[in-house]
Amino acid sequence: MTERMPDFDGGRHGHLVIVGGHEDHENSKEILSRFVQLSGGQGAAIAVITAASRVPDKMWERYDVAFREIGVREVIRVDLPDRATANDPALAVRVRACTGIWMTGGDQKRLLAMIGGTLLDEAMHAALKESGACIGGTSAGASAMCGHMLADGKADLLPEKGSVSLGAGLGFVQRVVIDQHFSERHRLARLLTIVAQNPYLLGVGIDEDTALVVERGVGIEVIGAGSVTVVDGRTMISDVADISTGGTPQLIDVRLHLLPAGSSFALSGEIDHPHQLPPGATHTTPAPLLDFVRNVTKRTSLS
Amino acid sequence: MTERMPDFDGGRHGHLVIVGGHEDHENSKEILSRFVQLSGGQGAAIAVITAASRVPDKMWERYDVAFREIGVREVIRVDLPDRATANDPALAVRVRACTGIWMTGGDQKRLLAMIGGTLLDEAMHAALKESGACIGGTSAGASAMCGHMLADGKADLLPEKGSVSLGAGLGFVQRVVIDQHFSERHRLARLLTIVAQNPYLLGVGIDEDTALVVERGVGIEVIGAGSVTVVDGRTMISDVADISTGGTPQLIDVRLHLLPAGSSFALSGEIDHPHQLPPGATHTTPAPLLDFVRNVTKRTSLS
Numbered sequence: 106m107t108e109r110m111p112d113f114d115g116g117r118h119g120h121l122v123i124v125g126g127h128e129d130h131e132n133s134k135e136i137l138s139r140f141v142q143l144s145g146g147q148g149a150a151i152a153v154i155t156a157a158s159r160v161p162d163k164m165w166e167r168y169d170v171a172f173r174e175i176g177v178r179e180v181i182r183v184d185l186p187d188r189a190t191a192n193d194p195a196l197a198v199r200v201r202a203c204t205g206i207w208m209t210g211g212d213q214k215r216l217l218a219m220i221g222g223t224l225l226d227e228a229m230h231a232a233l234k235e236s237g238a239c240i241g242g243t244s245a246g247a248s249a250m251c252g253h254m255l256a257d258g259k260a261d262l263l264p265e266k267g268s269v270s271l272g273a274g275l276g277f278v279q280r281v282v283i284d285q286h287f288s289e290r291h292r293l294a295r296l297l298t299i300v301a302q303n304p305y306l307l308g309v310g311i312d313e314d315t316a317l318v319v320e321r322g323v324g325i326e327v328i329g330a331g332s333v334t335v336v337d338g339r340t341m342i343s344d345v346a347d348i349s350t351g352g353t354p355q356l357i358d359v360r361l362h363l364l365p366a367g368s369s370f371a372l373s374g375e376i377d378h379p380h381q382l383p384p385g386a387t388h389t390t391p392a393p394l395l396d397f398v399r400n401v402t403k404r405t406s407l408s
Numbered sequence: 409m410t411e412r413m414p415d416f417d418g419g420r421h422g423h424l425v426i427v428g429g430h431e432d433h434e435n436s437k438e439i440l441s442r443f444v445q446l447s448g449g450q451g452a453a454i455a456v457i458t459a460a461s462r463v464p465d466k467m468w469e470r471y472d473v474a475f476r477e478i479g480v481r482e483v484i485r486v487d488l489p490d491r492a493t494a495n496d497p498a499l500a501v502r503v504r505a506c507t508g509i510w511m512t513g514g515d516q517k518r519l520l521a522m523i524g525g526t527l528l529d530e531a532m533h534a535a536l537k538e539s540g541a542c543i544g545g546t547s548a549g550a551s552a553m554c555g556h557m558l559a560d561g562k563a564d565l566l567p568e569k570g571s572v573s574l575g576a577g578l579g580f581v582q583r584v585v586i587d588q589h590f591s592e593r594h595r596l597a598r599l600l601t602i603v604a605q606n607p608y609l610l611g612v613g614i615d616e617d618t619a620l621v622v623e624r625g626v627g628i629e630v631i632g633a634g635s636v637t638v639v640d641g642r643t644m645i646s647d648v649a650d651i652s653t654g655g656t657p658q659l660i661d662v663r664l665h666l667l668p669a670g671s672s673f674a675l676s677g678e679i680d681h682p683h684q685l686p687p688g689a690t691h692t693t694p695a696p697l698l699d700f701v702r703n704v705t706k707r708t709s710l711s
Contacts, residue, residue, distance in 0.1 A: 263591055263635055264666065312566070355670075359664040363656070391645050
């Protein structure tokens with residue numbers, strides 16, 4: 106397979122654009138435009154994977170139109186009627202050559218059942234890690250980015266032991282679990298349920314029309330209309346192991362971070378921070394956020 | 409004024425029963441029964457203050473029936489058509505002699521406008537602090553317990569600078585701000601708005617049919633159907649002072665505690681903890697909760 110080395114800005118590290126669903130695709134297109142920019146701009150070759158959705162034609166049309174309106178000339182439909190197709194070597198070569206790969210919403214379990222562990226999955230990782238491609242996903246496509254993926258279940262008002270299950274995700278980020286439509290669907294209780302039972306995972310809730318933009322090895326940024334919420338249960342005191350299924354765990358000292366659009370944090374100080382610092386100043390990530398930024402920006406080699 | 413020293417269990421310290429609204433008043437009556445017990449049981453003399461409500465007759469009837477069904481023989485209606493009535497010395501003497509004082513829901517601003525700083529207000533404090541009476545309040549009556557009272561405003565999905573205002577409350581607890589109907593009305597964003605702008609105050613969210621029971625100088629307990637959420641912003645990193653009104657503040661390292669019904673914490677180890685400890689064991693309050701428990705149990709003299 107011939108490697109295609111993109112020459113767009115910053116692309117050498119590889120980016121993730123992790124979107125909380127319902128991103129604007131008709132007007133400002135702020136998030137989709139950023140995804141295109143990080144994929145190489147008008148010269149990008151963008152693959153659209155609609156496998157999460159039960160209405161893939163509608164999803165394809167939406168993003169084909171939006172990306173072309175932004176100016177992308179090469180938008181490629183990755184149609185996956187079955188898992189065998191995701192193991193088609195010719196398809197994998199096409200996706201491997203793309204500079205941007207977009208995963209639509211739908212059901213992350215469906216997406217993983219279709220592509221998890223296939224040649225297509227490998228091609229996506231290679232594109233990101235060896236060629237610095239940009240991987241974007243919205244809603245189900247965002248949750249699917251994690252190694253441990255929020256798969257199923259809900260906790261409406263309070264955390265509820267055993268009510269939410271994890272599955273094996275695509276693993277573009279590790280040691281985090283991502284939920285989407287976060288503030289709009291009041292999903293803190295669901296995220297706390299996961300974190301209570303899996304304190305190893307940092308919980309990340311992304312609002313609608315909001316993206317966590319990750320430059321691997323460098324830093325993160327929040328763009329769009331809402332916020333990214335991070336819950337860190339690593340030092341909490343909890344009785345979750347002792348209570349019955351269905352019970353509400355006692356949680357003491359969960360750390361919560363709210364990062365509105367405009368927030369940005371660099372591992373080594375190279376990103377401006379529009380909120381707290383004067384123009385032109387640089388900063389490093391505050392200590393309470395450091396592991397979160399490290400986890401999502403971590404550059405791992407192909408396994 | 410002759411002091412009436414109650415002889416009921418534990419009453420020497422004085423209790424607060426702070427309820428998140430919609431407590432059961434027809435079936436189990438768990439919370440109202442606890443309030444009655446802490447007020448002296450069947451021998452209690454309970455005053456019902458309906459001033460927060462615009463339908464005081466309905467409120468009076470509800471609690472008169474409920475308290476009598478629990479077995480209380482002396483239930484006293486405190487009718488406050490105006491502020492002058494709250495300054496009636498004869499009324500103050502009657503309330504001062506009560507072993508339990510209950511504040512209904514409604515609007516905490518209305519309640520404070522009617523009784524804040526009056527002889528009735530003084531009588532309530534004296535009953536609690538000098539005679540060990542029990543002060544209970546639900547919904548508006550819960551928020552009104554604080555020195556700095558959540559008065560007005562909302563933040564639906566995300567914290568919003570300037571959207572929530574404080575007022576002067578009754579001051580039975582200091583350095584905390586209490587919100588109610590907490591999980592049911594998804595009020596974390598509203599509570600974070602207050603805490604972001606007033607990190608001195610610990611935010612306390614109480615669910616419906618749930619009570620934070622405080623024994624002054626001793627400890628706390630959560631009873632009922634839901635949980636009590638505490639948000640502690642004292643060590644957070646925030647840009648709230650620099651952003652515009654209406655903006656979402658960046659909040660890093662807010663401490664969050666979720667205390668479901670059954671949680672109990674003693675300042676000096678005398679209360680059992682049903683979740684974490686074997687039967688009969690005692691414990692003290694974990695360090696991250698210590699200031700919260702200290703603030704709400706603090707015994708202050710009459711000012």
